[in-house]
Amino acid sequence: MRDPDPARKPVVLRGSGIILAVRIEREKLDQILASDPFAEQKLARYEVTEFKTTRLAPGLNLPMLA
Numbered sequence: 001m002r003d004p005d006p007a008r009k010p011v012v013l014r015g016s017g018i019i020l021a022v023r024i025e026r027e028k029l030d031q032i033l034a035s036d037p038f039a040e041q042k043l044a045r046y047e048v049t050e051f052k053t054t055r056l057a058p059g060l061n062l063p064m065l066a
Helices: 026-034
Strands: none
Touching: none
């Protein structure tokens, strides 16, 4: 059974990474990702997952959202 809240579990990424995008319209983000040279050559694939944070580590420096 799949966990309804996968953000509660640690994720181990093998051969991949995470890009955090803050304060950018989805359409603009999609344009940027599509124009990446690795994506254009089919060497990279991006999957966008939108989420809202519920907790923040002390000292983590992220822009505050309005």
